[in-house]
Amino acid sequence: MPPPLSLPTPRPSTNSTSLMPPPTTTKAPTSLTPKAKKRVKVALTPGHSMMDWGALKSSGKDLRGVDSLMRVTPSILKQHNKRDDAWSSFNGKVYNITPYIEFHPGGEKELLRVAGRDGTKLFAATHAWVNVDFMLDACLVGFMVSEPAS
Template identity: 55%
Template sequence: MSLQVPASGFKRPDLPIPNRGPSAASGSTLTTPNRLPLTSRGKVQLAPGHSPLDWARLTSTTDLRGVPTFQRVTPSELKRHNRRGDLWMALGGKVYNCTRYLDYHPGGPQQLMRGAGRDATQIFMETHGWVNFESMMSKCLVGVLVPEPEVDSDDLST
C-alpha cells in the first residue's frame, strides 16, 4: 500500500502563507514586517502593555471608577465628562468611567471618543454588540443613568 499522492491530476493549491509579508511580485517596499496593518474591522496596533490581557490584569486589581460611591448620573452631568482625561459614557443604562480604557480600546481612542459624554449604547451595539461590556468594564462603573429632574412650575414662579 502506497501513501504517496498520485502524480497525475493533482495540483497543490497556491495559497498565501500568512504573516510572511507581501510577495516579491507585489512590488511592496515594506520595511517594518512587525508592524500590523489596520484590519477590516478597523483595529489598531496597541502600545506594549495595552492588550486585552493587560486590561484584564489592571481591572482585577484596580478600582477605576474615579468616584467614591455609586452615582445617579443625569444626562447633563454625563455630558460634562467628554474629554480624553475625563471620559464617561453610558452603556445599557449604566455609566462607566472609560478614561483609563482609552489606550486599551482595539479601535483606538478616536473610536471610543465617539461615545464620550453621552449614551453610547447604540454605537456600541452596532459595532460589537456581542462583547460583554458589563463584565469588561465592571471596575469602571460610576453609577446609573437617570433622567434630568423635573422642574416644578411652582419653583419657576418664585
C-alpha cells in the first residue's frame, strides 16, 4: 500500500526574489486602529420577530394610517416624530414606522432616531443589506416633496 500523500512544509524564504512581503510581527498602535461599532440587538417580546412582522404586513391590517398616498413636505414629516406617531423618509418615500417599532431588532430608541426626518443616510450606514421598500411596503404613506414656494 502506498504511503499517504502529504504537503511539503513551507520554509521561510531567504532570498530577496520572493514576491511575498516579509512577515510582520508588530501591530499598529491601538489608538490608530479604528474601532468597529458593535451592532446591538435587543430582546424582542414574544410575537415580535421578523416572521411576525411579515405576517402582520400581509394580514390586510392598515399599517399606513392614511387613506391615500400623500405628498409629504419636510415640515409635515417633522410633525410625526413621537413614539405613537412616527414617520420617516427613506430614498424619497415616506413610511409610517409606528407599527414597526416593536419589531425593530435594534430597539425602539434606535428606530426613533429617524422619526420625523429623513433616515436615508443612517439606514444606508447601518442596514446596507436590507431592502427598506420591501421591509416597510405596507407602511407607505407617500412621497417627499419640497416645501411650496412662498
